[in-house]
Amino acid sequence: MNFLELKDISEHFIELINPFSTKKAFEIGDVLGLKPSDCVIDFGCGYGEWLRLWGERYGISGVGIDLRQHACERAQKKMGDHGLGGQMQIICADASRYAFPEGKFDVACCVGASFILGGFQPSIRAMKKSIHPSGKLVMGEVYWRKSQVPSEIAEKENFHREVDILKISREEGFEIEYVVRAS
Ligand SMILES: C[S@@+](CC[C@H](N)C(=O)[O-])C[C@H]1O[C@@H](n2cnc3c(N)ncnc32)[C@H](O)[C@@H]1O
Incomplete structure (x- = not known):
């Protein structure tokens, strides 16, 4: 069993894979001023919980990328169960290799997963390419x-x-x- 398989099992009852709450996710959504016309890309989206919460509350559309097939299947099913299947796309891929459309998104998000894009600064550089000039980033980053x-x-x-x-x-x-x- 590898580390990612262990995550599949141990996170069975967890939706947000970070020490974070729904309330705080909405706090950030409010600060971003999310609205139905916005499109969000989430790097290392896990079970798609950020997209689900923001999709239901603000009506956004989005793309989530995660390496784990299990996480992607769970996220995709969740979107369908919540009536968001038509506006959310879950992509099972290594986010560091995935050719996302450049300059398209209003918000790029990477919470607790900057390691997948090479660390904090390389993540900002990669994510910057995905948003349009007035787009915003949401970074969940560990710090000392x-x-x-x-x-x-x-x-x-x-x-x-x-x-x-x-x-x-x-x-x-x-x-x-x-x-x-x-x-
Ligand atoms: C700490 S979790 C954070 C998940 C989500 N952002 C959240 O807050 O619920 C990190 C996620 O990154 C995913 N991951 C790890 N390496 C990856 C890669 N190279 N490309 C895409 N996703 C990756 C893992 O499968 C895991 O779901």
Whole structure:
């Protein structure tokens, strides 16, 4: 059994695969000002819960990409069960290789999954290509909770401090509009 198979089993009763709540997902949707004409792409969409929540509340359409067949089948079924099958497309693929349409999306989302696109900064660069010039990104990123991290620990993980997340976002031409912390 590999790690991804173990996830399929252990996440049986989990919809959002992050320490996050539905309430916070809606908080972000409100800040984004999502509306029915918006189209969202979700990299590493898991069980499609972000798209489902936003589809039901705001009427958006979307594309979710995940590597795991089990996750994609579950997400696709969920969309159908919730009457969203016609507006959500779930693609089973390695997001780092998937040729998504460029400049098309209003929002690109990657929550707890930036590792699939090579880390935080490479993810911003890849996701930037998917949105139109006034599009927005939603990034769920781990960070060091202390400003001083011992180097022997820091060098083992490709995590950033919060201040670096802000700096990198600006370097890539984005301003941070809102922050919600995981719980
Ligand atoms: C921590 S989960 C986050 C899921 C979702 N964003 C959420 O918040 O519920 C990370 C997801 O990335 C997927 N994943 C891992 N490697 C991937 C890859 N190369 N391409 C696409 N998805 C990948 C996993 O299958 C898993 O569903």
